[in-house]
Amino acid sequence: MRITRRSLLFGLAAIAGSGPLKAFATDRVRLSGRAFGTTWHVLARDLAAPETLAPRIGALLDDIDAQMSPFRPDSALTRFNMTAPRVAVSGDFAEVARSALDMARISDGAFDPTVGPAVARYGFGPIRGRAGDWRQIACADGHLSRQGSVTLDLCGIAKGFAVDRLAELVSTQASDFVVEIGGEIRTQGDWQVGIAHPDKGGVHSRIRLGSGAVATSGDAVNHYDIGGRRYSHTIDPATGEPVTDNIASVSVIAESAMRADALATALLVMGNKKGLAFADKQGVGALYLIRDRGLLRAIANTAFKSHMI
Template identity: 50%
Template sequence: MNRRALLLGAGAAGLVAALPRAAAADGSTLHGRAFGTRWRVVLASASEPDLRHEIEAILDAVDGSMNPFRPLSEISRFNRSQAAGWHGVSQPFAHVAGAALDCAAETAGAFDPTVGPAANRFGFGPIEGTRVGAFRELAAGSGAIHKSDGSLSLDLCAIAKGYAVDRVAAHLADRGHADFLVEIGGDLRASGRSPAGRPWQLGIEDPLRGGVAHLVRLDAEALATSGDAVNSYTLAGRRYGHLIDPATARPVANDVASVSVIAPDATRADALATALLVMGPERGLAFANARAIPALFLLREKETLVSRANAPFAARLLT
């Protein structure tokens, strides 16, 4: 898999998958590839003949709008434009940009959708430019995005995959499905019960050794995991991951291997997982505790992996 595929699949959130356990034989599973990674939908009942194509159309639409590697995507056109002021965009694009800017404000810039140029300078991503950490100079309205300086750019890779999960989940609900699991590259959203008739049980991957580090229960909510186990490189003895700390405009330098977050929707879980990883375990857990956000940090300590979960996340852990 090339770096372009890794970036599309991982985004700013990392390709550290939280993997659903196998479905029971009386359920049905649809799967495919999107965003340079794998997607999967597990249903407790049989799927309709056209459902797979409908899901693929949703994923293609999100990719065609928010993929910075596609020169004709909405985000690429917005980033190329040097005009200050309001830019007309589709309502979904404006919605995701607004969610990204809201999370940036909530996290005091730990999550920042203007880090694209910094990621590019370290070999991650196609977004060129000089302005980083300038999310306050962007605004999202109804079908439009405003930039005060034409050199500003947007990078939605750390939130678009979660949004795609939510779009697929909403479509399944509209189709009359109450019991399902949607996964795209480690971002998940669950509804109802698994085909076995119990709450969904999901495995959070061990980013150092592979396999499952923890088993967690998910009830009508979303789970996202951020990490750099796949998308990183080592140069002159130093490891560089694709996750950028907006405060330094450099790859994050801490001992966090991955962060998992549970939230009501995958859009928010995706963005918060990135923000908490940037914050690090002390500040990140304090932030999560103050807002009752379920969070799990997996930390590298020498050759071992240390888990730190706050009480809301620990209440959902099975192992």
């Protein structure tokens, strides 16, 4: 984990696909590290004690990983999927599980936290077993319970939760900052961030965030091609197979990274017509980047356009 100043400020902008409005000032501090198989970054103007904050960030993200990672055989999530049908869970775990089940309900199953076995079947995850029904899982009174052999997968929402918790931690020492984990971003202050081009790399478009979050779901990283078809890690719960349309990515602007994270997955599954209507109903901004005859076509709702630069 490194603590650096000025010389690496542009590094965060490049990784986050952004250009901070107040970049290259000498009073900016950048922290970075690794978690969840990816990288995290913090860029802040007025950090009081970065040397004490860095280890606290590491401990926070390690704790979330130990609870919610399906890739760890000793995680609370894996123990739930492999053992007892009812287990006690932490407050953080309960919050994320309830939010995942709520998103499944309001999206009519487009976001489905039980698709782990289908994700694994196509080579993108470790959760084995048979597909289930998210309605067979419940979280109440500090306990998580399931019926039958259904499993829980929080990969579509847990990283967003981690971004929110990271932002809460940084806010104890700074009032003007941007935090990022694996491309999911939350800001406090006035920042520009970029939406990545899913095919060419670099920045496709720029948005201005005040105090808010943006998350993107797509096939730029986790995919493979066989016989002219692209197989991505995003599963359509209705078919149990990877989504098959020409959507390259969906970006969502919301008040929290956890909500943006889950909604980006749901909107990718829904497709642009239904997804934009759903985004409007939910009061969030949405941008679809769609492959169209060798080009990339952008479709955004009014809420997203209001942030574009």
